[in-house]
Amino acid sequence: MSLRRALFPLWWTQFCGAFNDNLYKNALIVIFTFQAQSWGIEQGSWWVNIIAALFILPFLLFSLMAGRVADRFNKTRLIRLLKTIELILMMFGSLALLTHSLWGILSIIFLLGVHSTFFGPVKYAILPELVKTEDLALANGWVELGTFMAIILGTNLSALLIPQGNVGEYLLVSTVLVVALMGLISSFNMMITSVKDDSLKLSINPFKGIVDQLSLATQTKGLWAAIIGNSWFWFFGAVYLTQLPNYCKEVLHSTPYLVTLFWTVLAFSVAVGSLLSGRLLTTRCSTFLLPVSLIGMSVLSWPLSVLQGGSMNTVIVALIDVVLLGFFAGLYIVPMYVWIQRRTAIHQRAAILGLTNMLNALFMIVASLLILLGLSFGLSISQLFGMVGGVNGVFLLALILFARPLLLQVKDRDLLS
Numbered sequence: 001m002s003l004r005r006a007l008f009p010l011w012w013t014q015f016c017g018a019f020n021d022n023l024y025k026n027a028l029i030v031i032f033t034f035q036a037q038s039w040g041i042e043q044g045s046w047w048v049n050i051i052a053a054l055f056i057l058p059f060l061l062f063s064l065m066a067g068r069v070a071d072r073f074n075k076t077r078l079i080r081l082l083k084t085i086e087l088i089l090m091m092f093g094s095l096a097l098l099t100h101s102l103w104g105i106l107s108i109i110f111l112l113g114v115h116s117t118f119f120g121p122v123k124y125a126i127l128p129e130l131v132k133t134e135d136l137a138l139a140n141g142w143v144e145l146g147t148f149m150a151i152i153l154g155t156n157l158s159a160l161l162i163p164q165g166n167v168g169e170y171l172l173v174s175t176v177l178v179v180a181l182m183g184l185i186s187s188f189n190m191m192i193t194s195v196k197d198d199s200l201k202l203s204i205n206p207f208k209g210i211v212d213q214l215s216l217a218t219q220t221k222g223l224w225a226a227i228i229g230n231s232w233f234w235f236f237g238a239v240y241l242t243q244l245p246n247y248c249k250e251v252l253h254s255t256p257y258l259v260t261l262f263w264t265v266l267a268f269s270v271a272v273g274s275l276l277s278g279r280l281l282t283t284r285c286s287t288f289l290l291p292v293s294l295i296g297m298s299v300l301s302w303p304l305s306v307l308q309g310g311s312m313n314t315v316i317v318a319l320i321d322v323v324l325l326g327f328f329a330g331l332y333i334v335p336m337y338v339w340i341q342r343r344t345a346i347h348q349r350a351a352i353l354g355l356t357n358m359l360n361a362l363f364m365i366v367a368s369l370l371i372l373l374g375l376s377f378g379l380s381i382s383q384l385f386g387m388v389g390g391v392n393g394v395f396l397l398a399l400i401l402f403a404r405p406l407l408l409q410v411k412d413r414d415l416l417s
Contacts, residue, residue, distance in 0.1 A: 015147070017115075022158070060362060067353055078122055087183075137334065149268070158172070225403035225406045244259060268326070291400075304385045
């Protein structure tokens with residue numbers, strides 16, 4: 001079976017889910033930022049933070065459970081069940097939005113986070129079952145491309161629809177319902193896989209097995225470094241995604257429209273870098289992917305830390321820098337996922353990916369807390385960007401000293417064969 005035929009149904013299924021998550025969540029952020037009073041809500045900015053926290057909280061609470069569930073059951077059928085649940089959630093979410101039900105919206109945001117938590121491990125764990133080994137790296141690149149393209153489209157469409165008032169709200173709920181249905185239909189075009197572990201015992205304790213998973217991750221050569229490396233990507237990205245609006249406002253002295261442009265080019269460049277990384281992983285260039293990408297991420301953090309003023313030249317330099325920064329970040333993340341997929345046993349793969357997702361959420365939360373701490377001590381956004389670039393360089397040094405097998409992937413033939 002060709003890569004396109006094996007991968008496309010999963011690609012479209014996950015694209016629809018990521019698109020809906022970002023469209024619905026960011027629409028609420030726009031509403032609570034600019035239209036809170038029309039909803040009878042005070043302190044809209046406070047509720048924006050609540051929405052972000054409610055969406056990320058399930059990743060901390062249920063990622064391990066999600067991984068075990070994905071290992072226990074047939075992954076294709078599990079995906080179809082999850083897409084059915086997504087359609088139901090979007091129905092209730094649409095009703096909550098149209099009736100301006102605050103508590104209904106908050107409940108749906110949390111449940112969408114739960115849905116994404118359970119979809120994450122099965123999405124990556126099923127890839128080695130759907131595609132040939134030699135196509136795995138490229139398949140990961142395509143999945144990352146789809147994810148970030150969905151982020152771009154969902155985020156930008158929310159910013160376009162909500163200012164249109166009631167018409168915009170009706171268009172939004174129509175869109176999420178149609179897209180959820182398309183994702184469900186696409187899931188029924190996926191090839192049925194056979195891998196499942198009927199002996200695996202499930203527990204209502206969401207943290208059951210965390211010690212075993214941590215032990216497994218540390219015992220497998222290079223795996224722990226890949227998991228931490230994966231989480232570092234989300235730490236690094238969280239700093240830039242959350243602080244670009246303040247950077248545009250305080251450093252570049254620009255309008256909110258520039259924020260949308262920066263977010264768009266950042267996500268697009270990550271997508272392009274991910275796809276190229278998937279292609280390069282099957283060549284000898286894979287030896288240089290991680291070192292070059294991490295060096296690029298550190299070097300490109302420096303211009304953002306020294307740029308000042310809102311002149312057109314400054315904005316253009318910052319925009320080019322963000323494009324290149326996203327591109328190198330995209331080059332970096334795909335090898336991490338491939339390493340995790342190839343270095344875990346077939347019946348433990350989803351559990352390890354669940355552990356990875358839990359740590360990703362933890363790293364993003366830590367990033368937010370460190371930003372707040374740095375700002376409280378008087379650091380500027382520019383200085384924070386420079387510091388993160390410096391820490392990124394330290395992280396590369398740590399990989400060189402303690403995780404050389406992860407860096408020199410091309411010499412480890414069984415990773416891609």
